[in-house]
Amino acid sequence: MSFDKEKVLALCNNWSKNTLMGTLEIEYIDAEEGMLKARMPVNPRVHQPMGLLHGGATVALAESVGSAASLMFVNPEKQEVRGIEISANHLKSKREGIVYGTAKIIHKGASIHLWEIRITDEEDRLISLCKLTNMVLSRKR
Template identity: 35%
Template sequence: MDFSLLNFDTPLELLNQAMQNSLVGNLGIEVTKIENGLVEGFLQLSEKNNRPGGMLHGGANLALAETLAGLGSMLIVGLQENEVLGTNVSGSHTGVLKQGKALAEARIIHQGNKTHIWNVDVRSEEGRLISTVRVTNMIVKRND
């Protein structure tokens, strides 16, 4: 898939398939909803994303958040003329996940010409907050 052609009408199946041979696929991250300013997704707890002891690794939470926020910024600005670079990811882990899925909702809270700031909440399937993450993306013009 040519990510420079990515848009809000890109089928989720195609998008998820295109990310399988990357960190996103290796961790088991799947995107379930894309809208302007909102991206949702999940990851299933597995041996690929847990820490010793079987609970979800905090870094996997951060990767999930940065993936969804980055994708959201890419969709907003378009990748034919712009590149999206994550410049800051800061998370607070408020709970643990020992089974099931981590469900994440990324919402844009600042949409500037050069930066986007996203808030991403990661919850258990029961709705318990596991992590809250702030992601800042820088928007730069392509020089290709």
């Protein structure tokens, strides 16, 4: 089976409707085998009280893009993906604009996927560095 970038992006964006990803305006914008990229606007909707990007919103972006990326390696009719651990180091603040989450596979096992997710700004400055572990489960009907 060949990789279909447009199909992956359409699937991820369609599944995001009426979810946290939709609420945060996360949009999947690029994909290749082993990599998925999304963007999220930084505005008062994702600020903490001091007017900065909330770390929780950053982690929501990271987990969203990393979990969606694991879908590239499973059969969604037979398998499901669950995030089981996430860590984040917030390195730089952001008040407005856009942040990008780029997930790259570190380990692709049969039951565990490990992803590195870099959250960057428009100038490709590193905002946060995250690591996500996903578990692959058989889908229960």
